[in-house]
Amino acid sequence: MSDDTINPATIPEDCGKNGAMQLLASYLSGAWSAGSGPTTALVNPATEAVLAEVATGGHDLPAAFRHARTAGAGELGQLSFAQRGALLAALAKAIHGAREELIALAVANGGNTRSDAKFDVDGGAMALSHYAELGGKLGAARLVADGDAIQVGRTARMGGQHAWVRRAGVAVHINAFNFPGWGLCEKLACALLAGMPVIAKPATATALVAHRMVELFAPLLPPGALQLLVGPAGALLDSLGPGDVVAFTGGSATARVLRTHPAIVAHGVRLNLEADSLNAAVLAPDVSLTDETGALFVFDVVRDMTQKTGQKCTAIRRVLVPTDRMAEVGDALRDRLDRIAVGDPAHDGVGMGPLATAPQRDDVRAGIARLAAETDAIHGGTGEVAAPVGVPAGTGYFVGPVVRATQSPMTCAALHDHEIFGPVTTLGAYSGDPVDAAAFVARGDGCLVSSAYSDDRDWIVKFVTSAAPWSGRLYLGSSKMASQSPGPGTALPSLLHGGPGRAGGGEELGGERGLHLYMQRCALEGDASVLKLLIGE
Ligand code: NAP
Numbered sequence: 001m002s003d004d005t006i007n008p009a010t011i012p013e014d015c016g017k018n019g020a021m022q023l024l025a026s027y028l029s030g031a032w033s034a035g036s037g038p039t040t041a042l043v044n045p046a047t048e049a050v051l052a053e054v055a056t057g058g059h060d061l062p063a064a065f066r067h068a069r070t071a072g073a074g075e076l077g078q079l080s081f082a083q084r085g086a087l088l089a090a091l092a093k094a095i096h097g098a099r100e101e102l103i104a105l106a107v108a109n110g111g112n113t114r115s116d117a118k119f120d121v122d123g124g125a126m127a128l129s130h131y132a133e134l135g136g137k138l139g140a141a142r143l144v145a146d147g148d149a150i151q152v153g154r155t156a157r158m159g160g161q162h163a164w165v166r167r168a169g170v171a172v173h174i175n176a177f178n179f180p181g182w183g184l185c186e187k188l189a190c191a192l193l194a195g196m197p198v199i200a201k202p203a204t205a206t207a208l209v210a211h212r213m214v215e216l217f218a219p220l221l222p223p224g225a226l227q228l229l230v231g232p233a234g235a236l237l238d239s240l241g242p243g244d245v246v247a248f249t250g251g252s253a254t255a256r257v258l259r260t261h262p263a264i265v266a267h268g269v270r271l272n273l274e275a276d277s278l279n280a281a282v283l284a285p286d287v288s289l290t291d292e293t294g295a296l297f298v299f300d301v302v303r304d305m306t307q308k309t310g311q312k313c314t315a316i317r318r319v320l321v322p323t324d325r326m327a328e329v330g331d332a333l334r335d336r337l338d339r340i341a342v343g344d345p346a347h348d349g350v351g352m353g354p355l356a357t358a359p360q361r362d363d364v365r366a367g368i369a370r371l372a373a374e375t376d377a378i379h380g381g382t383g384e385v386a387a388p389v390g391v392p393a394g395t396g397y398f399v400g401p402v403v404r405a406t407q408s409p410m411t412c413a414a415l416h417d418h419e420i421f422g423p424v425t426t427l428g429a430y431s432g433d434p435v436d437a438a439a440f441v442a443r444g445d446g447c448l449v450s451s452a453y454s455d456d457r458d459w460i461v462k463f464v465t466s467a468a469p470w471s472g473r474l475y476l477g478s479s480k481m482a483s484q485s486p487g488p489g490t491a492l493p494s495l496l497h498g499g500p501g502r503a504g505g506g507e508e509l510g511g512e513r514g515l516h517l518y519m520q521r522c523a524l525e526g527d528a529s530v531l532k533l534l535i536g537e
Contacts, residue, residue: 072197072224085135124185159528169243273504284454343389438466446501
């Protein structure tokens with residue numbers, strides 16, 4: 001079997017087969033419990049088969065917070081960074097051991113192709129391993145120095161030192177439906193390494209991967225270090241208190257609810273938001289589509305449209321192209337997209353699966369209709385998929401790749417006002433001027449990542465200077481890096497993930513920076529020799 005073929009034997013039998021329906025349990029206060037009340041179904045978005053169910057309530061959430069604050073925080077507090085890093089290494093190993101099973105769950109519950117599923121599952125293991133290694137480097141330290149010692153007195157005897165110390169509270173992690181594996185792991189890695197216990201809440205619709213990961217992780221961690229709530233958040237946030245942290249990934253409407261949640265406001269709870277983002281890609285005028293940089297540009301745009309069916313927060317939504325190159329770029333995208341088979345990702349040869357849920361499909365269709373009112377069709381019409389591979393027409397939440405175009409990208413409201421979370425992108429024509437390109441990036445009101453493709457260093461410098469304030473990350477595609485590029489859509493543990501404005505204003509990952517959300521920076525002031533002792537010098 002090739003690495004890109006799904007083995008149906010790895011899909012667990014209780015997932016909707018033989019009439020045995022799995023009721024997913026939450027892991028709270030040290031025990032698995034299914035909850036109570038009405039249930040909601042988790043489905044296969046390609047076949048619409050029900051895979052499992054989850055109860056919508058019935059959990060003692062205040063008790064879960066108490067368990068985290070006492071057992072979880074207590075146990076993690078006894079451990080050094082190196083010891084917590086070793087725990088993360090064990091979690092990464094557990095993922096590797098169950099990789100095929102996790103991939104099969106992502107295919108069945110997420111509509112992922114095998115390649116999409118690997119991106120989620122392996123990406124989770126990679127984030128855990130990255131922070132495991134960082135734990136080893138931080139070693140036995142209790143405080144992490146922030147910068148150098150400062151002389152604040154008349155002589156060197158009176159000093160100052162900024163230092164990071166773990167926060168005394170609970171980290172609540174609320175994740176989006178598109179990366180149930182990676183989303184769980186990247187947040188967990190930072191919080192656990194910093195020393196905070198976690199209550200994780202995956203998005204309900206695609207919770208199977210995160211649920212299985214927590215089944216694997218729980219026996220490897222100290223009591224209370226990791227708890228899982230499957231199903232709606234309910235009153236989860238009501239138990240928040242001072243010292244707690246909420247890290248949220250999801251839509252801007254939910255982010256607004258969180259910003260004004262009474263417990264978050266009342267207790268000054270630290271809140272990190274990763275929300276919508278209209279990421280842009282810019283083709284500079286020096287690049288030909290036949291050279292390495294041009295090929296990378298086309299490859300990245302197509303990959304971001306189709307990988308995970310465009311359901312990546314980092315995917316390219318807006319593409320800026322010199323006016324005289326618009327037709328050529330449209331042709332190149334059409335040529336590549338025509339070759340991608342859409343259908344049930346469990347079938348051979350399928351290059352793009354369905355959207356994760358029926359509401360997402362409806363949102364994407366509404367977005368395409370809004371775009372259609374202001375732009376021209378280049379590829380894919382309205383995204384109808386007449387004959388998806390492997391399922392009867394009319395079954396599954398399919399939308400095919402769609403490319404639109406506009407000659408007036410700066411005034412095209414539909415292009416900048418709504419994130420279409422699917423396989424849709426829009427080309428806009430521009431002068432080729434890097435400052436105009438940066439203004440286009442800024443028109444997205446804050447992005448997780450934007451990219452520019454150029455081998456002209458002067459052009460790049462002008463672009464970066466103006467575009468950087470509007471982007472959490474800038475990806476600079478060029479012939480020098482093309483052969484090793486992971487593409488702009490890959491969030492790496494070593495680089496920041498987050499963005500200003502519409503993107504939520506949050507920051508995750510970025511190596512040691514990723515720990516800071518879960519730590520308190522404290523300015524220490526006193527005898528310089530004591531300060532040195534505290535930071536382990
Ligand atoms: P969502 O509806 O905002 O849900 C995100 C998470 O929030 C889910 O776990 C959801 O739980 C939970 N939630 C919903 N209402 C809540 C409330 N009142 N209190 C606490 N938690 C609540 O977003 P989604 O549909 O999963 O994801 C879609 C959007 O997320 C996309 O449009 C995209 O813009 C954005 N996104 C951003 C990033 C990023 O890194 N910036 C990454 C991925 C996605 P339930 O599932 O149980 O409702």
